[in-house]
Amino acid sequence: xxxxxKVIVFQIKDKEYAIPVDKVSGxxxxxxxxxxxxxxxxxxxxxxxxxxxTPIIDLRVRFGFEEVEYDESTRIIVVILDDMxxxxxxxxxxxxxxxxxxxxxxxxxxxxxxxxxYISGVAKIEKRLLVLINLEKALILEMTEKMxxxx
Amino acid sequence: MDMNQYIExxxxxxxxxxxxxxxxLLVLEKNPEDLSIVNEIFRSAHTLKGMSATMGYEDLANLxxxxxxxxxxxxxxxxxxxxxxxxVIFLAVDDLEAMVMSIAEGGDGKRNVKDVxxxxxxxxxxxxxxxxxxxxxxxxxxxxxxxEMFAGEYDEFEWTVLQQSKDxxxxxFEISIGLREDCLLKAARVFMVFDVLEKSGEVIKSHPPVxxxxxxxxDRQFMVTMVTTESGEEIKKKIMxxxxxxxxxxxxxxxxxxxxxxxxxxxxxxxxxKQESNNALLPTDNDDKKKQAPVKPASxxxxxxxxxxxxxLMNLFEELVIDRGRLDQISRDLDNQELxxxxxxxxxxxxxxxxxxxxxxxxxxxxxxxRFPKMVxxxxxxxxxxxxxxxxxxxxxxxxxVIDEIGDPLVHLIRxxxxxxxxxxxxxxxxxxxxxxxxxxxAYHSGNHVFIEIEDDGAGINxxxxxxxxxxxxxxxxxxxxxxxxxxxxxxxFASGFSTAETISDxxxxxxxxxxxxxxIESLGGSVTIDSKENEGSIFLIQLPLxxxxxxxxxxxxxxxxxxxxxxxxxxxxIIKKADIMNxxxxxxxxxRGKVLPLLFLKDIFEVPISQEEEESLSVVIVRKxxxxxxxxxxxxxxxxxxxxxxxxxxxTSAFAISGATILGDxxxxxxxxxxxxxx
Numbered sequence: 001x002x003x004x005x006k007v008i009v010f011q012i013k014d015k016e017y018a019i020p021v022d023k024v025s026g027x028x029x030x031x032x033x034x035x036x037x038x039x040x041x042x043x044x045x046x047x048x049x050x051x052x053x054t055p056i057i058d059l060r061v062r063f064g065f066e067e068v069e070y071d072e073s074t075r076i077i078v079v080i081l082d083d084m085x086x087x088x089x090x091x092x093x094x095x096x097x098x099x100x101x102x103x104x105x106x107x108x109x110x111x112x113x114x115x116x117x118y119i120s121g122v123a124k125i126e127k128r129l130l131v132l133i134n135l136e137k138a139l140i141l142e143m144t145e146k147m148x149x150x151x
Numbered sequence: 152m153d154m155n156q157y158i159e160x161x162x163x164x165x166x167x168x169x170x171x172x173x174x175x176l177l178v179l180e181k182n183p184e185d186l187s188i189v190n191e192i193f194r195s196a197h198t199l200k201g202m203s204a205t206m207g208y209e210d211l212a213n214l215x216x217x218x219x220x221x222x223x224x225x226x227x228x229x230x231x232x233x234x235x236x237x238x239v240i241f242l243a244v245d246d247l248e249a250m251v252m253s254i255a256e257g258g259d260g261k262r263n264v265k266d267v268x269x270x271x272x273x274x275x276x277x278x279x280x281x282x283x284x285x286x287x288x289x290x291x292x293x294x295x296x297x298x299e300m301f302a303g304e305y306d307e308f309e310w311t312v313l314q315q316s317k318d319x320x321x322x323x324f325e326i327s328i329g330l331r332e333d334c335l336l337k338a339a340r341v342f343m344v345f346d347v348l349e350k351s352g353e354v355i356k357s358h359p360p361v362x363x364x365x366x367x368x369x370d371r372q373f374m375v376t377m378v379t380t381e382s383g384e385e386i387k388k389k390i391m392x393x394x395x396x397x398x399x400x401x402x403x404x405x406x407x408x409x410x411x412x413x414x415x416x417x418x419x420x421x422x423x424x425k426q427e428s429n430n431a432l433l434p435t436d437n438d439d440k441k442k443q444a445p446v447k448p449a450s451x452x453x454x455x456x457x458x459x460x461x462x463x464l465m466n467l468f469e470e471l472v473i474d475r476g477r478l479d480q481i482s483r484d485l486d487n488q489e490l491x492x493x494x495x496x497x498x499x500x501x502x503x504x505x506x507x508x509x510x511x512x513x514x515x516x517x518x519x520x521x522r523f524p525k526m527v528x529x530x531x532x533x534x535x536x537x538x539x540x541x542x543x544x545x546x547x548x549x550x551x552x553v554i555d556e557i558g559d560p561l562v563h564l565i566r567x568x569x570x571x572x573x574x575x576x577x578x579x580x581x582x583x584x585x586x587x588x589x590x591x592x593x594a595y596h597s598g599n600h601v602f603i604e605i606e607d608d609g610a611g612i613n614x615x616x617x618x619x620x621x622x623x624x625x626x627x628x629x630x631x632x633x634x635x636x637x638x639x640x641x642x643x644x645f646a647s648g649f650s651t652a653e654t655i656s657d658x659x660x661x662x663x664x665x666x667x668x669x670x671x672i673e674s675l676g677g678s679v680t681i682d683s684k685e686n687e688g689s690i691f692l693i694q695l696p697l698x699x700x701x702x703x704x705x706x707x708x709x710x711x712x713x714x715x716x717x718x719x720x721x722x723x724x725x726i727i728k729k730a731d732i733m734n735x736x737x738x739x740x741x742x743x744r745g746k747v748l749p750l751l752f753l754k755d756i757f758e759v760p761i762s763q764e765e766e767e768s769l770s771v772v773i774v775r776k777x778x779x780x781x782x783x784x785x786x787x788x789x790x791x792x793x794x795x796x797x798x799x800x801x802x803x804t805s806a807f808a809i810s811g812a813t814i815l816g817d818x819x820x821x822x823x824x825x826x827x828x829x830x831x
Contacts, residue, residue, distance in 0.1 A: 034820040035712065036799070037757035038807040046799060046812060048820050051470055053812045055802045084802045139802075 003101045009130060010077060010093035013065050017090075018097070018123065018130040019079060027093050028076040047087060049078065056087040062138065063118070081135055097130075099123045104132065158254070161206050163455065165251045168195040172244050173525045180237050180528075189226040194368065196222060199247070208260045211250045217271040218243045224275055238532075239270045241525065309355050309376075316378035317406055321352070324383055327374045328390060329398030337367045343393045345375075351386060352379025376404070458551060461512055468508050469795040472701065475501050476792060476816035505701060505793075513548035516594045516603070519558045520545045523565060523592065530569050537587040538573055540565075547594040549601050553695055556675055557603070560668040564605045564691050565590065567665065572609030572689055582686060584608070596697075600677075603693040612683040614640050621646070641681040641689075645669040673827065676719075676810075702796055704813075704823065705772060706789040710759045713821045715794060715813060716783065720774045720826040724788055728768050741782060743773065751829055752784045756808070776830040783829070796823065 007018035008027070033045040033056055042061035046053050056076065060067055073092040078085055104121040120134040172195050179188040196219045203211035218240060224230045246264045254260040305313065313323050326348075330340055341364045348354050356376040359369050379386060383401040390399045475498060482494040520542050527540040549557070573579075573588035580586050591606040614637065621627040621643045627635075645665045672679045676696045683689035696702075696719070704715035705724070725743075732739050732750065739750045750771070754761070763786070771782040794813035799806055810825035 032819050034812070034822065036803060036806050036809065036822065037759070039803065043803065046803070046820050046822075048814045048818055051466070051473075051814065053797045053799055053814075053820060055800055082801075084800060086802055 004098040005101055005104075007097055007099055007130070007132070008077065008093060009095035009097055010075065010090040012059055012063065012091050016128060016130050018099070018132050019077065019135060021096065023079050023081070023135055024077060025080050025085065026078045028078060028087070030070050030074050030076065030089075044089065047076070049085070049087070052085060054078065054085050054087050056089060057139065058089045060089070060091075079135055079139075081139055086139060097125065099125055099130065157206065159457065160455070161202055162251060162255045164202065165199055165254075166248075168199045169244060169248050169251065170521055171195040172199075172247075173241075174521065176237065176240060176244070177524050177528060179232070180234075183232045186226050186228070189222055193219060193222045193226060194363075197368065197370075203260075208250070208254065210261050210264070211247065211254075214243060214247060214250070214264050214268060217268050217275070218247075220275045221271050224277075230274060230277065234532075236274060239267065239274060241529070243267050243271060244525075305356065305376075312355055313376075313378065313404065313406060316353075321378040321380055322382070323355075323376065323378050323404035323406065324386065325374060325376050325402045325404055326386065326390070327372060327398075327400040327402075328396060330371045331395045331397050332371060334371070334395045337369070337371075338365055340393060340395050341365070341373065344390055344396065347389050347393060348375065348377055348379075348386070351381050351389065352377050372398075456511075461551070465508060465512065468504065469701075469797075471501060472505070472793065472795050473814050473816065476794075477818070478816075480816040509550070509697075509701070510548075512551045514551050514554050515546050515548050516554065516557075516601070517545040519554055519561060520592060520594070522558075523561070526562070527565065527569065527590065530566065534569060535575065536569065536573055537576055538569060538590060539587050540590050540592065542592045544594040547596060547601060549695065550697060553601075553675055556671060557693075557695065560671045560679075560693070561592075561603070561605070563665065563668050565592070568605060568607040568609065568689070568691075572607040572611075574610050578610075601695045601697060603695065605691045605693075606688065608688040611685040611687055611689050612641050612644070612681070613685060617641070617643050638680070638682070641683055644681070645679070676717075701793055703791060704794050705791050706815075706821065707770070707772065707783075707785040708787045708789055709754050709757065709785050710762050712757075712759055713789065713815065713819070714753070714757075714785075715821050715823045716772055716774065716826065717810075717823065718791065720776070722773045722775055722780065725771045725773060725782075726768050727771055732769075741771070743780070743782070746780065748773065748780055748782050750782045750784055753824075754784075754786070756829070774826040774830070776827050779830050781826075781830045783824070783826075794821075794823075 006021040008021055008024050009016055009018050011017070028049070031047045031049070033047055035045040036043060036055075039045070042057050042059075044056045044058050044061075046055050048054075058067065068091075070089070075090055075093040076087040077090055077093055078087050103125065104123045106121055118134055118138040119131055121132045123130045123132060172192050175188050175192045175195070179185065179192065182188065196215050200212050200215040200219060203209075203215060221230065221236075221240065225232065230236070243264075246262060246267055250260045250262050253262065316323060328344055330337060334340060345354060354375050354377045357364060358374045363369060364373055377386075383403060387399045387401050390396055475494075478494050479498065482490045523542070524540055527538055531538040568590050569588075573590070574582070574584075576586045579588065589608045591604070593602075593604040593606070595602055617640055618627070618632055618635075622629065622632060624646075626643065626646045645668070669679055672693055672695070677694050679691060679693045681689060681691055703718040705718060705721055706713060706715050708714075727741055731741055733741065735747070739752075740747050741750060742748070750769075753759070766786075770785050770787055772785060772788075773780060773782050775781075794815075796811050797813055798811055799809065806822075808825050808828045809822045811823045812820050813823060815821050
C-alpha cells in the first residue's frame with residue numbers, strides 16, 4: 001500500500017514547490033508589511049496576523065532570484081517552525097496535492113539557482129515536477145544570523 | 152480516579168507547604184526554644200505527606216514521612232536541635248522541592264534520597280548521623296519509650312482542674328484512641344468519641360487540639376485527657392463501641408509524678424526566659440509569629456487562578472486596547488458628537504479595566520525573595536562566613552512576567568555579595584566591624600518603577616583591582632582609565648568576561664559573570680547601577696518597569712513609516728531650525744539648554760526609503776539613557792498613546808535598535824525604538 005503526503009503547492013518563477021500541509025497554518029493575501037530596519041535582505045518585515053506579529057520572508061530573495069512587484073496573485077504562506085510562525089511570500093499558491101511518498105526522489109545535484117541544501121527532494125506527478133522544500137534548513141535561525149553578520 | 156485535574160493544585164500547595172517548612176525552619180534555627188514553630192513545620196510536612204500519598208507519589212510521601220518523624224521527635228523534646236540536624240532537614244526539604252519540581256515538569260517525582268532518608272532515620276533513632284555511640288542510642292530510645300504516651304503538657308488552668316477533680320474524687324485518665332487505617336470519616340469518629348466521653352465525664356485536653364481534630368489534621372491516633380467518676384475499663388468499653396476505633400489505651404494520670412516533671416519543666420522555662428531576655432530581638436520575633444499564625448487559615452477570600460487564564464484575559468484585553476485605538480481614530484475622522492462621547496466613555500472604562508487586569512497579574516516580589524534566606528544560610532555555611540540577610544518590602548508587587556525573570560539575576564547578585572562583598576569573620580573583626588555581615592534586600596515602588604536594592608556591609612569594591620583587571624583584560628586603555636569616574640569604574644564589573652575573584656570558587660566565577668545580570672535586567676526594560684565605598688560595602692540598585700505589556704509611547708513618523716518611542720526614555724520634544732545644527736567631529740549636534748546634544752537622524756540609521764521633501768525645521772525627540780542624552784530626528788510627531796507591547800517573535804531575535812512591536816489602530820504594525828542601543 002502506498003502512503004500519501006499532503007502538500008501545499010506554490011509557484012515561484014515558473015517553478016512549482018511543495019511544503020507538507022501540516023507545517024502550514026494558513027495562506028493569506030498580501031497584508032501591509034512593516035519594514036524592519038537592518039534586517040536580513042530576505043526578511044521583508046513583519047505583519048499583523050490576527051494580533052500576532054509575524055515576520056515575512058520573501059522566498060524569491062531567499063532563493064537568490066530577482067525580486068518582482070507584488071501583485072494580485074502574490075500570497076503569504078504562513079508556516080509553523082518549532083514555535084515560530086513565519087510568513088513566506090510566494091508568487092502564487094493555489095493547489096493542495098496528495099503525492100505518493102515513493103514518488104519522491106532524493107535531491108538532484110543542481111536545481112537551477114536554488115541552493116540544494118534547502119531541498120529535501122523532488123516529486124514527479126504526471127507531468128509536473130514539484131520541488132519539496134526543507135523548511136528547517138531554508139529558514140533556520142543560524143542561517144539568518146550568519147547572513148545578518150555578513151550583511 | 153483521574154488525578155490530572157488536581158495536579159496543578161497539588162503542585163502549588165506542595166510548593167507553599169515546602170516554603171513554609173523552609174521559612175519556619177530558619178525561624179526555628181534562630182529560636183530553638185520555641186517548639187510551636189516545630190508544630191507549624193510539622194503541620195505543613197504532614198499535609199504534604201497526605202497530599203502526596205493521595206496523589207500516588209510514594210517517594211515524596213515516604214521522605215516526608217521520615218522528616219515528619221524527626222520533627223515529631225523534636226517537638227516532643229526527644230532530640231536536641233543542632234546545626235547538623237538542620238542541615239539534614241534542609242537537605243530533605245531540598246530533595247522534596249526537587250521532587251515537586253520534577254512532578255511540575257511532568258516527571259514522576261522519583262529521586263534517589265537514600266542518604267537523606269538514612270540520616271533522618273538515624274536522627275529519629277536518636278543517633279547522630281555523623282558519629283554515634285551505643286550509649287547515646289540507648290539513652291535516646293529510653294526517652295522515646297517514656298514519652299510515647301502523651302505529648303501535650305498541661306497549662307496552669309488544666310493543671311488546676313486536674314488537681315481539683317482529684318480532690319473531689321474524680322479519676323483522671325489519659326486515653327489514646329487509634330482509628331482504623333482505612334477510616335474515611337476521621338472527624339466524624341472523633342466527634343462520636345467525644346460524644347461518648349462527654350457523657351461520662353469532662354474532657355480537659357486533647358492532642359492534637361480539637362480544631363485540628365475537626366480538620367482531620369492527624370494521622371490515625373489522637374489522645375485526650377479527661378476526668379470522670381467511671382473506671383478506666385468502663386470508659387475503654389464505651390469508646391470501643393464507636394465504629395472504626397481499633398485501639399484504646401487508658402492510662403490513669405499520676406498527678407504526683409507529673410507535678411515533679413512539671414517543676415523541672417518550669418526550671419527549663421525560666422532558663423529559656425532568661426536566655427530570651429538576654430537577646431532583645433527574640434521576643435519580638437515570637438510576638439510577630441503569634442500574631443500572624445491565627446490569621447492564616449481564616450477569612451481567606453481569594454481564589455487561585457491559573458496564570459494561563461490571566462494571560463488569555465490579558466491577550467483579549469490587548470485586542471480591546473487596539474480596537475479602542477481604532478475606534479478613537481474613526482470617531483475623530485467622522486466627527487460625530489455622540490460617537491465622540493461614547494468612545495470617550497469607553498476609553499475611560501477600558502483604562503479602569505486596564506488597571507484591574509494589570510493588578511491581577513501583580514505578584515508580590517516575596518515569591519522570589521523567599522527563597523533567599525535558605526540560600527544565604529547554606530552559602531554562609533559553605534563559605535564559613537557569618538551573614539544576616541534582612542528583607543524589606545517583600546510585599547512590593549511586580550508584574551508576573553518580570554517576577555519570572557528577576558530571580559536569577561538576584562541570586563547572582565546575592566551570591567556575589569556573599570562571596571566578594573562580605574569578608575570572613577577574622578577580617579571583619581580586624582577591621583573593627585561586627586563579626587556578622589549584613590545583606591539588606593529591599594524592594595519599593597517609585598513612580599512607574601519598582602526598585603530592588605541589594606546592599607552589603609562588606610569590603611566594597613577595590614577600584615585599583617577593577618582597573619588593573621580591566622586593563623589586563625583589554626576592556627580598557629590606560630588613557631580612558633584615567634578619565635573614568637568612580638561609578639564608571641564600578642560599572643566595569645558588568646563587562647563580559649570580568650571577574651575580580653582571585654580564585655574561582657564554587658559560589659561565583661563560574662564563567663557566568665555579572666554581564667548576564669545586566670543583560671537580563673536590561674532586556675526587561677530595567678537598569679542596574681552600583682555604588683560602593685571601600686571597606687563599608689556596596690549597593691546594587693535595580694530599576695524595573697512595573698509592567699511589560701502595556702506602555703505609553705510617542706508615535707512618530709519617519710517618511711512613510713511609523714515608529715513608537717517609549718515615554719519612559721523621552722525627556723521632551725522640540726522643533727529646531729536646520730540653521731541651529733552644529734558640527735563636531737563628523738557628528739551633528741545642537742545646543743540643548745547649554746548642553747551639547749548629539750543628533751541621531753533616524754531615517755539614516757534605519758535606512759528609511761525617502762519619499763518626501765525635507766523641511767526647514769526638524770522635529771527632535773530628546774531621549775536619555777542613564778545620564779546621557781541624545782536627540783532623535785524624526786519627520787513629525789503623531790501623538791502620545793498607550794500601546795500593547797508585542798515581541799517580534801523568536802525568528803527576529805536580533806533586530807537592530809528595536810525592542811518590540813505594537814499593532815496600531817489601523818491594524819498596521821509599528822516598531823518600538825530601543826533608545827538604549829542607540830545611545831552609546
